[in-house]
Amino acid sequence: MTATLQRESRSRTRVWSVFALPGIGWLIGFFLISVYAVMAVAFGSADPFLKTAIPAWNPLEWDFTTMSDVLDEVFTGYLRKVFVRTFAFVGLALVGCIAIGYPVAYYAARKAGRRKGLLLAALVLPFWISYLMRMLAWTNLLQPDGLVNQFIGWFGLPDDRTWLDGEWHTVVIGLIYGYVPFFILPLYSTLERIDGRFIEAGRDLGASSFQTFLRVTLPLSVPGLMAASVVTILPMFGDYYTNSYLTSGSPKTEMVGNQVEYYLRIVGQPQRGASLVLVLMAMLFVLMVYYMVTTIRQQKAADR
Amino acid sequence: MNPLRRKHGSAPVLAMITWVYVLWSLLPILVAVRISLNDGRSRSSFQPMSFRWYWGDPTASLWHDDSMHTALFNTLRLAALTMLVATPIGVAMALGLQRWRGKTSNAANGLMLVPIVTPEIVFGVALFLVFSQLYTGVPDGITRQLLGHVTFTISFVVVIIRSRLAAIGTQYEEAARDLGASRLQAIRLVLLPLLAPAIFASVMVVFATSVDDFVISSFLSTGESTETVPIKIYAGSRASSTPALNALATVMLFITLTAVGLAAALLKAIQRRGGEEPDSGSGLASLSG
Numbered sequence A: 001m002t003a004t005l006q007r008e009s010r011s012r013t014r015v016w017s018v019f020a021l022p023g024i025g026w027l028i029g030f031f032l033i034s035v036y037a038v039m040a041v042a043f044g045s046a047d048p049f050l051k052t053a054i055p056a057w058n059p060l061e062w063d064f065t066t067m068s069d070v071l072d073e074v075f076t077g078y079l080r081k082v083f084v085r086t087f088a089f090v091g092l093a094l095v096g097c098i099a100i101g102y103p104v105a106y107y108a109a110r111k112a113g114r115r116k117g118l119l120l121a122a123l124v125l126p127f128w129i130s131y132l133m134r135m136l137a138w139t140n141l142l143q144p145d146g147l148v149n150q151f152i153g154w155f156g157l158p159d160d161r162t163w164l165d166g167e168w169h170t171v172v173i174g175l176i177y178g179y180v181p182f183f184i185l186p187l188y189s190t191l192e193r194i195d196g197r198f199i200e201a202g203r204d205l206g207a208s209s210f211q212t213f214l215r216v217t218l219p220l221s222v223p224g225l226m227a228a229s230v231v232t233i234l235p236m237f238g239d240y241y242t243n244s245y246l247t248s249g250s251p252k253t254e255m256v257g258n259q260v261e262y263y264l265r266i267v268g269q270p271q272r273g274a275s276l277v278l279v280l281m282a283m284l285f286v287l288m289v290y291y292m293v294t295t296i297r298q299q300k301a302a303d304r
Numbered sequence B: 001m002n003p004l005r006r007k008h009g010s011a012p013v014l015a016m017i018t019w020v021y022v023l024w025s026l027l028p029i030l031v032a033v034r035i036s037l038n039d040g041r042s043r044s045s046f047q048p049m050s051f052r053w054y055w056g057d058p059t060a061s062l063w064h065d066d067s068m069h070t071a072l073f074n075t076l077r078l079a080a081l082t083m084l085v086a087t088p089i090g091v092a093m094a095l096g097l098q099r100w101r102g103k104t105s106n107a108a109n110g111l112m113l114v115p116i117v118t119p120e121i122v123f124g125v126a127l128f129l130v131f132s133q134l135y136t137g138v139p140d141g142i143t144r145q146l147l148g149h150v151t152f153t154i155s156f157v158v159v160i161i162r163s164r165l166a167a168i169g170t171q172y173e174e175a176a177r178d179l180g181a182s183r184l185q186a187i188r189l190v191l192l193p194l195l196a197p198a199i200f201a202s203v204m205v206v207f208a209t210s211v212d213d214f215v216i217s218s219f220l221s222t223g224e225s226t227e228t229v230p231i232k233i234y235a236g237s238r239a240s241s242t243p244a245l246n247a248l249a250t251v252m253l254f255i256t257l258t259a260v261g262l263a264a265a266l267l268k269a270i271q272r273r274g275g276e277e278p279d280s281g282s283g284l285a286s287l288s289g
Helices: A003-007 A010-042 A065-075 A078-111 A113-128 A131-141 A147-154 A168-193 A196-204 A209-220 A222-238 A241-246 A256-266 A270-303 B003-007 B012-036 B052-056 B066-099 B103-117 B120-133 B142-168 B171-178 B183-212 B215-219 B229-235 B244-273 B282-287
Strands: none
Touching: A010 A270, A010 B066, A010 B103, A010 B120, A010 B142, A065 A078, A065 A270, A078 A113, A078 A168, A078 A222, A078 A256, A078 B012, A113 A168, A113 B012, A113 B244, A131 A147, A131 A168, A131 A241, A131 B012, A131 B229, A131 B244, A168 A222, A168 A241, A168 B012, A196 A209, A209 A222, A222 A256, A222 A270, A222 B120, A241 A256, A256 A270, A256 B120, A270 B103, A270 B120, A270 B142, B012 B244, B052 B244, B066 B103, B066 B142, B066 B183, B066 B229, B066 B244, B103 B142, B120 B142, B120 B215, B142 B183, B142 B215, B171 B183, B183 B244, B215 B229, B229 B244
8 A cells, every 4th residue: 555655666665754753753752761861760879868859971980889789788688578479479460360361362363253342341341440440449349347358258268367467469459450550451352352263174184173273263362462561571571559559558568669769759869769670671672672563573564 | 172272270380379469450449439438537447437528528538628639620621631632633634644645655654653652751851842832822730731641651552553543454445436425425434434443432532641651741731720630649759648638549540440431331332233242452452553
C-alpha cells in the first residue's frame, strides 16, 4: 500500500519529519534527559551537610562509589533479601497469571462462540477501572470481618485469618488480580489469529484434542505468551504500591520499588535511590529490548 | 466457517474457569461500590444503605471534605490537560514516523517505544530528579504533573494511530492529491476523518491512563493541594479511613465508565454516518500487540 511512498526517495519522505519533531523534542527533553538525570545523580556526589544530591552532568566526573556500595548490598547485604523477594513475588504472580490467563484467553479466542462480545467487554472492563480502586476493593474484602473470611467460613475453614498484616500470599494474589487483565489481552490476540486449519490438520492426522493443543496451539501461541509475560513482568518489577497498600507498608513484603521510594522520599538519599533505579533498569534491559524489537517487527509487517 | 467454531460449548471446564475469572475480576468492584453506600463506618461489611459518605456526613463525606473534592478536581483537570497536549503531539508524531523513512526515523521510533516498556517507578524517579535538579524553574505541582503525564502517554497515542495509519494506507490521500488537493488539505480533509476513530480511542486511552496513574503523580506531588484520586486512595490505607474513600473511588469509576461509554457510542454514530464498518476496540487491541 505504501508502494508509492517507498518509490519516493528518502529525501522526499523527509518532509514528514516535521510532523514528528514536536514529539521527538518532547521525548528527548522530558524522557531521555530525565533518565540521564538519574545517572547524573547516581554517579554524582552529595552535599556533606545538607545531604542533597549534587548531580555530575559531565560523564568524565562520574563517581561510582555509591553504585558499588549499592551493588555490594544487592549481592551480599540487606538488599539481597529484597531482590530475592521481588523475584519470588513477580515469579509467583507470573505463574498465577499464566494459570488463570491462558485458559481464559484460549476460551475467549477459540471457544466463546455467541458470547464472545460480552466476554471481551468483561475482559476489557478492568482496563477502565482505576488500579488502586481495584486494590481498595481487596482491602475491603480482606478485613478481619470481611467477606473473604465469611466466605471461607462457609466451607468450615477458620474464618479469623489475617490477610492485611504483611502476608506474602496477599501480595501475590493482589499482583495477580492487578495484572492478569494486561496478561490476557495480548495472549488473546495471538490465540485468535492462529489459523484454525492447523488445528484441524492436527486432529485429522489422528492427534487427540489435548495432543493437538500441546503440539500445535501451544507452540503457535508462544509469541503471545512471551509478549503477555513481558507486558506484566516489567510493571510488576517496578511496583511498590500493591504490596505496600495491601500490607499497610509492612517491611515483610518490601520490594525493590519500596527501597527506591524509601531512599528518595523518606530518608533523602537520592544517590542511592537513583543507583537502585539503574540496577533495576539494567536487570530489565533484556525484556525491554525484547518487547521493542518484536513491536518494531510487527510495525514493519503491518506496513508491508 | 472455521470447523472449530462448531465445537464451542464442548469445553465446559474452560467455560467455567473463564466465567469464574470474570466474576472474580468484577465482583470486588461491586462490593467496593456497595460499601460506599454504607450508613455506618464499616469498610468490610454491608450496612443499611444511605448517601452518608457522598453528602450526608457534615465533615467526612465526599461533598464536605475539601481534600476529597480537591483530589477529584485535580485528577480530572490533569487528565483533560494531558489529553489536550498529548493527543495532537502523538497524532502528528505517528504521521511523521509512519511516512518518514531513514535511520533518524528508525531511531526516533525506537525512542518513542522506550517509555512504553519503562516501569513506572523508573519514570517517576527520573521525572522527580530532572525537575528537582535541572528544570528547577518549572513550577511544581500540577505543571510538573502535566509534563510528566504527557511524556508518559504520547507513545500510547503514537502506537494506536500508527496501526490505524498502516491499515488505511495512502491511496485515499493520493486520490485527493490527484484531484488537486495540497498535501495539508489531503491530510485535513481525507486522512484526519479516516483517523477519527483511532484519535477517539487514543484520547480515551490517554484519559484512562492519566486518571489511573499513581506513581508519576505521586512523585511530582507537593502535598494536599496536588493530590489526585489514586494518591488519596493510597494514603487511605494507612490513615483510619471511612467509606468516603469508597465513595470517591466510585464517583471516579462512574465518571470514567460514562466517558468511555459516551465515546464508544459517539464513535459508533460517526462510523454509521460514514458508512464504515464499526471496528470496536481497535485501539486497545493495537496497544496490546
